[in-house]
Amino acid sequence: MTEKWQDDPEYMSYIEDLLATEAVQKLANYTQHVNSTRLEHSLSVSYYSYKLAKKWGGDARATARAGLLHDLFYYDWRTTKFDEGSHAYMHPRIAVKNAEKITELSDLERDIILKHMWGATIAPPKYKESYIVTMVDKYCAIKEASEPMTENLRHKWHQWFPKKQSV
Numbered sequence: 357m358t359e360k361w362q363d364d365p366e367y368m369s370y371i372e373d374l375l376a377t378e379a380v381q382k383l384a385n386y387t388q389h390v391n392s393t394r395l396e397h398s399l400s401v402s403y404y405s406y407k408l409a410k411k412w413g414g415d416a417r418a419t420a421r422a423g424l425l426h427d428l429f430y431y432d433w434r435t436t437k438f439d440e441g442s443h444a445y446m447h448p449r450i451a452v453k454n455a456e457k458i459t460e461l462s463d464l465e466r467d468i469i470l471k472h473m474w475g476a477t478i479a480p481p482k483y484k485e486s487y488i489v490t491m492v493d494k495y496c497a498i499k500e501a502s503e504p505m506t507e508n509l510r511h512k513w514h515q516w517f518p519k520k521q522s523v
């Protein structure tokens with residue numbers, strides 16, 4: 357992760373109580389998109405969304421907090437299946453339940469977490485901030501999943517077309 361969320365005191369003031377909890381720290385034990393842990397992914401989504409919320413006059417604090425908590429679940433989404441519904445439908449609901457164990461959620465924060473899979477799920481977001489998080493989540497997912505692919509391709513390219521030795 358390249359963004360400097362740790363060096364942003366306003367951002368840190370919004371999320372540091374959450375970041376100090378075991379519930380959030382545990383996300384470091386789960387792979388999210390090939391090369392990123394669920395904690396790295398959640399911090400990226402939270403920080404980018406917070407920046408956009410600030411820029412577009414949204415609630416930056418709620419966006420930062422709900423962004424960090426949007427994937428607060430502890431199973432491998434590639435292998436775990438639910439009878440009640442798809443992973444896309446289930447995990448936002450599980451994340452809300454887990455988030456409510458560590459903090460009080462506002463209606464806005466709950467909507468951000470619940471609707472972040474919009475596109476794969478039907479109910480549309482109620483707030484501007486929820487649209488921000490669902491878009492940033494998709495952007496980060498693609499970026500995180502494709503980075504190793506790009507790296508791999510670069511590596512192959514150099515194998516196929518080795519640099520000519522300068523004489």
Ligand SMILES: [Fe+2]
Nearest residue numbers: 426427447472
């Ligand atoms: Fe998610």
Ligand SMILES: [Fe+2]
Nearest residue numbers: 401426427493
């Ligand atoms: Fe996510």
